[in-house]
Amino acid sequence: MRRMLAIATKEFYHIIRDVRSLALAVAMPLMMVFLYGYALDMEMKNLPVGVLDDDHSPASRDLVRRMTAGHFIVDAGRLESRAEVDRGFRRDKFRAVLVIPQGYQRALSSNDLAFVQILVDGADGTTAAAVNNYLNAVIAMMNRDLVRASGGRMTPPLELRARTWYNPELASAHFIVPGLAAVILIMICVLLTSIAITREKETGTMEQMLTTPVHAWEVIIGKVVPYMGVGALDAALVLLAGRVVFGVPMAGSWWVLAAYSLLYVAIALALGLLISAVTRTQRTAMTAALMGTVMPTIMLSGFIFPISSMPWPLQALSHLIPARYYIEILRGIMLRGELWFPKQLAIMCVMAFGLLTLAVRRFQSRLDLL
Amino acid sequence: MNYASPSVRLAHLHKAYGKTVAVEELSLEILPGEIFGLIGPDGAGKTTVMRIVAALTLPDGGQAEVMGHDVATHPMRVKEHIGYMPQRFSLYPDLTVAENLRFFADLYKVPTAERIVREQRLMQFSRLGPFRKRRAAQLSGGMKQKLALACTLMHTPEVLILDEPTTGVDPLSRQEFWAILRELAASGQALLVSTPYMDEALLCHRVALMHNGRVLTAGQPHDIPAHFKHRLLEIVAGDVPRARKRLLTCGPAGIQVSRFGDRLHVVYGTADQERQIRSCLAEESAEIFTVPPSIEDTFVTLMHEGSSR
């Protein structure tokens, strides 16, 4: 216990004396929340779309009204001719243009195929896809309404091939921010500890420490404890930023959220230490930390790609991703006000304990294997 | 505790890294109160021996015991009895002098009251007292070495293992450092010290000259030159380069000529060779003396024999 405390104290000094790294550990997650949060959020709302309405009919006006009803798209004004399209794209006046050709209303009422064209600025691929998806969704709804209004006699007048890549609910920041928090937290926390042991291997202090009767678990736990503070601070900042800046609701309890978050942070730190215990250099450790967290978490946690629509091998793999459970908990607490997640809690506890045990076992107290 | 028994006992140690043999057939014993020096260049195997004694590396063959505990089977017991100072400065540069000492005291679970007393004593004899609050990174080379030593002494180990503690340290700090080591030995600790400086061999009680993983010879430093099987001439010449060139052309074959500033050292074997050397230099205004060999001279000849064996 005393040795563990000694290591924790020493580690604490390292943290507070390396002001630049500490500032980075705090500033980086915040910056990432803002950057990614805004970037993802912007795609979901207030996209300027121009309208070139050659039909000037009640039906065409109805289509425009439906299109701009949500927050997703704002009406960027009427265009008079095709020539304005290119100019508008170049000047960034809008990201897409809805072209309603002459005879739209007539086609609709005579149950012909009615054509509507969407011109999207392909230079910004992500936005293009988002606008495309959204307008397609709007048109799909119109189709449905029109068919229903006709009593089912009508065939869908507008043909579409809509495929939603992500965020099928076209949901807002409410849904994005919890996932983002999970990704950022695991990345930062794993990075924090991934160099904690390799650094000492590189500077040679590990050699000195290993000649003392210190046990592996004392080193591992001693190093986890102080970084819990940094991890907790990061978690608080990221979640508060989500609440304050992006307006994510808080239907549940902050205290309960804090408890689950600490557990998640502990898993991340333990994973970092495991990486640190089995690698030799700081550079390898950091690469492993980034590769091992960022991509798998983004792809497999359900943050962006719904787990239910993955092929089964990936679904199976997603069970190994801690963020999967944390995101479920976050969304549950923040959006639905739930408090008790026995399954996720149990799995996460096993993960934390398992990773710590593994880190202790893989920590070498001889130099031969370093 | 039986004080007649050796503090460190190494028997037939063998260690290889892949194809490179680091230590071969090494046996030695260190008694309490003794400073044992491992003398040799980089790559001689000194560090490997020390890491084996510190239970940081397992030997491939042979036996190593510290205070009666086998390093292979009871590494934790061994660690309680030793203080080890690696070759590279390995304290925490962002911690102060006092914090580094405190850290190692805690790792060894030194009781608080004891810790305070020892810290004061160590500060005094290392003369680091005025720098307690200074970060280790800001200490001079000599002070860093003294702090590293102080940290390994915090738990008053019976065996001290110091890997090249004076490399890169200036002569003054080196002298101070050795004075401290003598004091420690006088108080009964066993010291295993390695150094590439041949002149430091004279400061040890016993030494082993190491090269390529093998002990060339071992014994009391003053006895080492007895292993020098050749003869040595010192030549002080007005024009040293010319005298050297002359010796290399008209001197007998098989002699070694080295320049040392304003003089030459010539290693030769027979009285006949000596006559040839003298006649060869007859035209030079050279003074020729017979000088006793140094430990370094001995090392060099033993090295040649070792590699030709």
Added chain:
Amino acid sequence: MTRAQPEYAVLTRGLTKRFDNFTAVDDVDLAVRPREIFGFLGANGAGKTTTIRVLCGLLVPSAGEAWVDGLPISSSADQVKRRIGYMSQRFSLYMDLTIGENLEFYGGVYGLSAPEITERGTAVAEQLGLSAFRDRLPSDLPPGYRQRLALGCSVLHQPRILFLDEPTGGVDPVARRTFWDLIYDLSEGGATVFVTTHYMDEAEYCGRVSIMDRGRIVALGSPQELKRSHGAVSMQDVFLKVVQP
């Protein structure tokens, strides 16, 4: 380019280097003649490395002036760099390049032409006994050979002045003697050698030595003169007498 040999290979007048309020080099006067082997001794932190860095044109002096091979470093740092060779205690070799490739690389860095690199590379490898190892990696060689290679890299461009910063740390006594033989050869070949060391026996190998303490030169002369004037039996004694604890 031929030029008259200057009277001094290294000359400093009142050379001073301050960092903030710390004076690393304090009013140093040195005069080293061409072909001299000059030992530059001192305690850790006495200012040796700073002085060498100033002389190599890596640091700008705060006061005073230094001339290297007759050129004032304050205005001719670039020309000075072409006339000097520098070998540090941590041999700056590329461990993943072979001996030959290291030599080629340094030849290129010093601006030698391709035929010059081949010619000098061969000559240096021959002189230093490295010819047989040209295709080997430095990590496969004992420290003594690596050290010779480092020396070889720093003399490829035939510098007039060679700065050696603790060149013999950690090598065996035979390699050390071989190395000193090479230093003597270089000096006889016309180079001035400026060498720092913590081995006091090596101090005795130098033609003249200076001892630096806290930025100042506290002793200067040939080893014999210094031993005589301080009533000392060895340079170690001299050092301990002139450097303040």
